[in-house]
Amino acid sequence: MAYTVNVNSEKCVGCSLCARICPTGTLKIDKVNKKAYTTDIMCDNAWGCIHACPTNALKIVEAK
Template identity: 40%
Template sequence: MKVDKIVNINKDLCTGCGVCIKICPPKILYLDEGGACEVKDESLCDRLRGCERKCPTGAITIS
């Protein structure tokens, strides 16, 4: 079971553009079967908010 939340993803806002996935240094982001961004192991997140800054729709935020 996943204990969240460092990486918060609003799947209603995510377009599946993949920008955050490309720039995430520890590569913990991926697209799920539905084409929305999902996080694997958020304990590896550097919390530097690169994804948050680059996401064109504001779908991903870091706590």
């Protein structure tokens, strides 16, 4: 199965912990609005970003 990460931009505070811990580069931080966003790279389902996020703004989901 392939996975991706949904980012709730309302909850994201732009701390970048998720992007720094992501081993695949699935998550990046937008330079303008300082919020996390998902790239086209598939998530390896490691859950590091989920545990690192202080506001629970992330959710791993099955890619479509």
